[in-house]
Amino acid sequence: MLAIIMMMFLSLSLIFYYTSEHEAESRIVTQANVAADYLEGASRDEALGIMNEQFAGVYRYTLIAEDGEVLYDSEVTDESLLDNHGARPEVLSAKEAGSSVASRYSETLNADMLYAAVQLDDGSFVRLSESRESLLSYMGELAVPMAVFLALACCLVFVVSRALTMRIMKPIDALDFSDPLENEIYEEMDPLLVRIDEQQRQLKIQNKELARAESLRRDFSANVSHEMKTPLQVIAGYAELMKNGMVPPEDTAKFAGLIYEESQAMRALINDVLTLSRLDETAFDGDTASLVDVLEVADRVKMRLQVLAQERGVTVSVSGENASVIGSPTLVEEMVYNLVENGIRYNHEGGSVAFHVSVEDVSDPFLRLDHNVTRRFASGQAPRYDASASQRQVVIRVTDTGPGIPPEKREKIFERFYRMEKSRSKETGGTGLGLAIVKHAVMYHNGRIDVNGEVGKGTTFTVRILSA
Numbered sequence: 001m002l003a004i005i006m007m008m009f010l011s012l013s014l015i016f017y018y019t020s021e022h023e024a025e026s027r028i029v030t031q032a033n034v035a036a037d038y039l040e041g042a043s044r045d046e047a048l049g050i051m052n053e054q055f056a057g058v059y060r061y062t063l064i065a066e067d068g069e070v071l072y073d074s075e076v077t078d079e080s081l082l083d084n085h086g087a088r089p090e091v092l093s094a095k096e097a098g099s100s101v102a103s104r105y106s107e108t109l110n111a112d113m114l115y116a117a118v119q120l121d122d123g124s125f126v127r128l129s130e131s132r133e134s135l136l137s138y139m140g141e142l143a144v145p146m147a148v149f150l151a152l153a154c155c156l157v158f159v160v161s162r163a164l165t166m167r168i169m170k171p172i173d174a175l176d177f178s179d180p181l182e183n184e185i186y187e188e189m190d191p192l193l194v195r196i197d198e199q200q201r202q203l204k205i206q207n208k209e210l211a212r213a214e215s216l217r218r219d220f221s222a223n224v225s226h227e228m229k230t231p232l233q234v235i236a237g238y239a240e241l242m243k244n245g246m247v248p249p250e251d252t253a254k255f256a257g258l259i260y261e262e263s264q265a266m267r268a269l270i271n272d273v274l275t276l277s278r279l280d281e282t283a284f285d286g287d288t289a290s291l292v293d294v295l296e297v298a299d300r301v302k303m304r305l306q307v308l309a310q311e312r313g314v315t316v317s318v319s320g321e322n323a324s325v326i327g328s329p330t331l332v333e334e335m336v337y338n339l340v341e342n343g344i345r346y347n348h349e350g351g352s353v354a355f356h357v358s359v360e361d362v363s364d365p366f367l368r369l370d371h372n373v374t375r376r377f378a379s380g381q382a383p384r385y386d387a388s389a390s391q392r393q394v395v396i397r398v399t400d401t402g403p404g405i406p407p408e409k410r411e412k413i414f415e416r417f418y419r420m421e422k423s424r425s426k427e428t429g430g431t432g433l434g435l436a437i438v439k440h441a442v443m444y445h446n447g448r449i450d451v452n453g454e455v456g457k458g459t460t461f462t463v464r465i466l467s468a
């Protein structure tokens with residue numbers, strides 16, 4: 001602000017100074033010509049008399065002979081003291097052009113002077129001169145009023161801007177941020193209010209999600225403790241009976257077997273809980289992902305579950321083609337294991353579990369989208385997925401001949417610790433976490449899982465994950 005005012009002061013005084021100088025020049029030239037006319041038209045003394053009247057106090061005038069000798073000077077009494085003026089610039093150029101104007105420093109008068117000289121018919125010169133202010137002194141004169149003006153302007157600017165700021169801030173101070181869009185304020189503020197509103201809404205959603213996650217976590221911990229207590233109580237009970245000698249020797253093996261079973265159930269539970277909490281903490285990571293052949297995994301799982309299948313009298317078959325997905329081998333195995341294990345456990349003697357894997361065109365556009373967004377494959381390779389190319393998916397179907405799952409329960413079964421029939425699941429050795437792990441593993445691979453089947457006939461779980 002101050003700088004702008006200073007600049008304006010400088011440029012204005014420059015403009016004023018140079019226009020006034022210019023005007024003074026043309027004025028003095030006109031007057032010199034007038035003086036020349038007087039001198040040409042009348043005797044020298046007459047002419048000097050007229051000039052005296054006309055120029056007194058305004059111009060100093062000098063008559064100079066052709067050879068430069070000063071004949072008369074209105075401000076000097078003894079002209080003989082003055083040196084020869086023949087070499088003065090204005091005289092020299094008047095000799096050439098008939099008339100001239102020049103401004104320079106006069107040593108005779110110690111001041112900046114403006115001169116105009118005109119050569120007369122007889123060869124002599126008449127010269128008018130006027131003392132002028134230098135640019136600096138001109139500006140110096142203006143400086144004091146300018147400083148006063150500046151100070152006043154500053155005060156005014158301060159007062160006015162304070163008042164304005166207060167007026168502008170008043171409605172802003174009064175803003176009600178609990179409902180940003182309800183405020184009536186300047187239009188210019190609307191985008192800001194809309195943004196604040198959006199952010200508040202996002203925050204609310206995040207808070208809700210956090211609260212939900214927290215309550216899920218608390219439920220989960222409570223459930224885990226509860227699930228642990230039961231087998232522990234059973235183990236403690238049987239062990240106490242044996243310790244007190246209340247178990248006849250022929251029954252010890254049976255009781256030890258019961259204790260063994262319960263401890264196995266606890267071990268399974270702890271394993272599942274650990275898997276789930278690990279899953280809660282990890283997201284798909286392109287750097288650690290690898291190619292997983294689902295058919296190979298299924299063969300391995302079949303071997304691992306052979307004993308259980310024999311116990312239950314259930315046959316397990318694995319069929320289909322070699323098909324790979326990109327992801328975590330451990331999680332894929334966990335997923336396949338839980339699905340096949342459920343197929344065996346929720347089945348009847350003589351029943352079967354069929355595991356089938358195939359590669360098909362992607363039918364679900366969302367699956368494709370998810371993959372394109374999420375997948376950035378390992379170690380700096382370009383993403384493998386090209387949206388325009390037709391994409392293929394690995395489809396895993398696990399079909400059993402068990403009791404089936406009624407449609408209204410098909411979502412619930414994926415919840416942690418959800419069991420359709422408490423007693424039966426317990427007796428089949430379930431933890432209630434198997435399908436929660438499956439769902440997590442599928443989500444980790446950006447896939448989807450569906451449940452089909454018919455109550456009384458069996459169930460089919462279908463998992464779709466984008467093919468590698």
Ligand code: ADP
Pocket residue numbers: 338342343346400402403404405413414418419420421425429430431432433434435436459
């Ligand atoms: P659990 O350890 O109890 O098996 P899961 O999460 O694996 O826990 O399964 C949840 C519930 O879903 C089970 O209790 C069972 O009632 C039902 N379920 C799971 N798989 C099947 C299946 N193949 N056939 C029928 N019911 C099933």
